[in-house]
Amino acid sequence: MQSDVYAWFVVAATFVSVSLVVVALGFSLDRRRQISMRLQEDASATGQPLDRAIGSLALNMTERLDAVFAGRGVMSSSSKVRMELVQAGFFSPQAPMIYAAAKIVLPLVAIAFSYLGMKAFSPSGESGAMLAVMASMAFAGYKGPEAFVSRKKDSLAAVYRATFPDFLDLLLVCIDAGLSMNAAVDRVAKEFDASCKPFAINLSLMLSEVRSGRAFPDALENLSVRLGIDEAKSFVTLVKQSLELGSDVSTALRVYSDEMRVKRLLRAELMANALPIKMLLPLGVFIFPALLIVVLTPAMMSLSAIFSSLVRK
Structure with missing residues (x-):
């Protein structure tokens, strides 16, 4: 039933x-x-x-x-x-x-x-x-x-976090070459079209918002929300403060890009320092027992042969 x-x-x-x-x-x-x-x-x-x-x-x-x-x-x-x-x-x-x-x-x-x-x-x-x-x-x-x-x-946030310093460097180069912020972002988006397609799509969405009439700081804030990383939020705050205070955007971007490269280097060093701890488990479970078997098996066989001959005598 x-x-x-x-x-x-x-x-x-x-x-x-x-x-x-x-x-x-x-x-x-x-x-x-x-x-x-x-x-x-x-x-x-x-x-x-x-x-x-x-x-x-x-x-x-x-x-x-x-x-x-x-x-x-x-x-x-x-x-x-x-x-x-x-x-x-x-x-x-x-x-x-x-x-x-x-x-x-x-x-x-x-x-x-x-x-x-x-x-x-x-x-x-x-x-x-x-x-x-x-x-x-x-x-x-x-x-x-x-x-x-x-x-x-x-996983995509990790890709964005690794790509963001390169984005800042390219943006700084375009601004120093005389392009406006919108034109620089458009040019950088084309560069990331092959290497990081989702990041290029987010930049294109931000440019579409600006062309539709949204203010550039608001479009940048929406970009930071879509990316979901702290680096983008800090970048939005930096650009907003530069625009409100009337300071040079290229100088602020240069300092911030240097800071982002240092952070990326520190993250790489942190991952490298964590590797020995992560290797303990596979070493203890798979490699050390195999080494013990390879090293001790001949000795155990020799001792077994010696003890067996002594017992026979």
């Missing part, structure tokens, strides 16, 4: 997940058809360029989705989830929707696979153990996207 209940539960979970996927695909295809029809109507009625029509419709779609999901805290433009996705390097407008769908679908898939695996390897398993395994797998499937985004965010 209990196996039948579990089987019906797995079937229901699979049916719900497949239904959600089908409904999402149908909704996406229907919205695409409506978008193409409205694009044709807007382009023919107003005579505006096609890219402007696409931008306006995409903006309307985003605002409607934000209005729908704002109460649930899933896709609000100022929500913590969206900011964490941006800090993790996921800049797509569909990233919050994919993240929310993953947190819904993955627990169902984990429950289905855990049930099938338990039935395949242990057909007569206890119901309590099966429920515990299914619950733990569902929890892992629910927390899996959060752990992935958090790990991606931390």
